Amino acid sequence: DGGITQSPKYLFRKEGQNVTLSCEQNLNHDAMYWYRQDPGQGLRLIYYSQIVNDFQKGDIAEGYSVSREKKESFPLTVTSAQKNPTAFYLCASCLGYGEKLFFGSGTQLSVL
């Protein structure tokens, strides 16, 4: 469904714990993105990567980290430094400059 797979669908984090959200795409897209969605806030860009082994901070990168070791994969780690991590996280990808953005089905992260 859409070629972008996010897992898990639901994730719970304990205090002081790092958690990693998975995003895999089989669309051969060069660019990948992570967005955070809070009720009434729209979607805010956390990190993006336009090519393997390169990534850039978005508007709200503090408390998050990413890697892009493979074209197909762009995992997001929510670190213990992120004090308010409860949100719906969306991964997206696109073929490249000038192309349309497609989203994964999202991961709902909650704090225990």
Added chain:
Amino acid sequence: GENVEQHPSTLSVQEGDSAVIKCTYSDSASNYFPWYKQELGKRPQLIIDIRSNVGEKKDQRIAVTLNKTAKHFSLHITETQPEDSAVYFCAASMGSGGGADGLTFGKGTHLIIQP
């Protein structure tokens, strides 16, 4: 950076009537303006987009208009149906797509179609 404002936050219309959602953007360099529809708990889906070299685009019951001078763009849905109920997001990008530094989104409009 770019800032996108979207209004209204909630819009309730009678089934069969038209709905209009408006967005403004701050950066005159933005040149790509997509609209996404998101149903509860699901992923946003692209429904229509417009680039800065055109003023209007239609796709069946959906149309988007762009006024570059005023830096605003609007989504028009005619003959609304129950399945149009969802949250709609506008967005803007300077990369003519998502393949630059991503999209800047508005905060969304919850469209409610009353039977």
